[in-house]
Amino acid sequence: MVLPIVGSEEVKVTPWEAEAFVDYDRLIKVFGAKALSDEEIDLLKGLAGELHPMVRRRVFYSHRDFDVFLRMFKEGFKCALYTGRGPSGHTHVGHILPWIFTKWLQDRLGLHLFFQMTDDEKFWHDEKQELSVTNRLAYENILDLAALDLDPRKTHVIIDSEDIRYLYPIAVKVAKKITYSTQKATFGFTDSTNVGMVFYPVLQMTVAFLPSELYGEDVYVLIPAGIDQDPYWRIARDIASSLGYPKPAQIHNKLLPGLGPEGKMSSSKPETAVYTTDDPEVAKQKIMKAFTGGQPTVELQRKLGGNPDRCSIFKMYEMMFEEDDVKLQERYHACKTGNLLCGECKAELAERVSKYLIDFQRKREKARNNLSDFLLRTKFNPPKVSK
Numbered sequence: 001m002v003l004p005i006v007g008s009e010e011v012k013v014t015p016w017e018a019e020a021f022v023d024y025d026r027l028i029k030v031f032g033a034k035a036l037s038d039e040e041i042d043l044l045k046g047l048a049g050e051l052h053p054m055v056r057r058r059v060f061y062s063h064r065d066f067d068v069f070l071r072m073f074k075e076g077f078k079c080a081l082y083t084g085r086g087p088s089g090h091t092h093v094g095h096i097l098p099w100i101f102t103k104w105l106q107d108r109l110g111l112h113l114f115f116q117m118t119d120d121e122k123f124w125h126d127e128k129q130e131l132s133v134t135n136r137l138a139y140e141n142i143l144d145l146a147a148l149d150l151d152p153r154k155t156h157v158i159i160d161s162e163d164i165r166y167l168y169p170i171a172v173k174v175a176k177k178i179t180y181s182t183q184k185a186t187f188g189f190t191d192s193t194n195v196g197m198v199f200y201p202v203l204q205m206t207v208a209f210l211p212s213e214l215y216g217e218d219v220y221v222l223i224p225a226g227i228d229q230d231p232y233w234r235i236a237r238d239i240a241s242s243l244g245y246p247k248p249a250q251i252h253n254k255l256l257p258g259l260g261p262e263g264k265m266s267s268s269k270p271e272t273a274v275y276t277t278d279d280p281e282v283a284k285q286k287i288m289k290a291f292t293g294g295q296p297t298v299e300l301q302r303k304l305g306g307n308p309d310r311c312s313i314f315k316m317y318e319m320m321f322e323e324d325d326v327k328l329q330e331r332y333h334a335c336k337t338g339n340l341l342c343g344e345c346k347a348e349l350a351e352r353v354s355k356y357l358i359d360f361q362r363k364r365e366k367a368r369n370n371l372s373d374f375l376l377r378t379k380f381n382p383p384k385v386s387k
């Protein structure tokens with residue numbers, strides 16, 4: 001489904017679709033978000049003690065009220081993290097990118113994370129999808145959170161189709177604040193969109209207010225997520241104060257490009273995505289076949305150099321698989337000057353990714369034994385709405 005964001009028809013970034021190499025500066029303007037500034041980065045460094053490479057490199061690059069969130073945190077107000085996943089398939093490395101940073105925030109700032117699994121959304125979104133499938137995938141996807149070492153005592157997963165009693169008391173109030181015309185204008189719904197999809201955004205917004213109800217006090221919520229999810233938060237922020245909740249803050253990450261010639265890494269194009277469940281050998285092959293920013297021949301590559309700025313392989317290093325800034329810089333330079341050939345660069349990444357997957361999959365399987373420790377319903381009672 002191609003959903004234009006009204007007012008910015010050329011920008012193809014919606015909750016359901018995105019290009020590979022997006023003009024992020026433009027997107028910030030179109031979406032009305034703010035670029036992450038040195039000031040916020042310093043504030044984060046002061047509180048966290050160090051900086052995550054994803055912040056240093058501006059993989060997380062824009063925000064709404066991240067500065068306010070950090071100040072509230074510093075002053076001792078109650079804060080929490082919120083993110084989520086539409087379980088339409090197995091998880092790929094593009095999905096875990098924001099979760100890696102979320103886990104870092106959880107550790108560094110000692111925050112609880114509320115994590116929404118939208119098995120309903122993915123069922124409604126795809127005509128051919130079965131709810132039993134998205135629900136099963138929600139549980140599979142929880143294993144990925146465990147494999148990332150998110151702390152089960154501080155990570156609370158909500159599965160929409162099963163945990164609606166946690167959301168509904170809040171959702172009824174949220175829904176009353178949103179008109180159909182706002183939904184249409186924000187998400188591009190049409191007369192043939194099913195009403196499940198039309199209602200769904202209410203549930204995604206509701207989780208931003210859930211911590212305040214669960215703790216019975218104002219909780220400042222930060223949402224680390226791809227900028228494609230921003231439309232939900234624009235509405236959530238508009239209605240928050242009228243419902244008596246703090247406005248949720250966001251920090252947006254860039255989307256990991258897919259390994260094919262175009263598009264973000266996407267479950268709808270499995271050959272362009274490295275799944276956490278891929279056999280490490282299969283993952284290697286996908287990487288070796290990836291589309292790069294290189295020249296068509298070795299001779300031309302040596303002569304003209306490659307284009308790391310438009311290369312899915314370089315982006316994998318930059319966004320996830322090279323922590324060392326100096327080494328990343330060297331790789332960039334070696335590519336541009338034609339000293340590094342795509343084949344070598346891919347082979348090295350393939351090796352790293354396959355090692356990563358072997359370790360990840362071991363932890364992932366182990367987590368099947370304590371999966372229920374991650375479920376919100378095993379730890380909290382449903383909220384009684386006070387506001």
Ligand code: TRP
Nearest residue numbers: 083084085086116118204225229
């Ligand atoms: N709609 C998101 C998706 O399709 C899932 C989601 C629910 C989410 N709540 C969220 C993503 C909060 C980021 C932050 O993947």
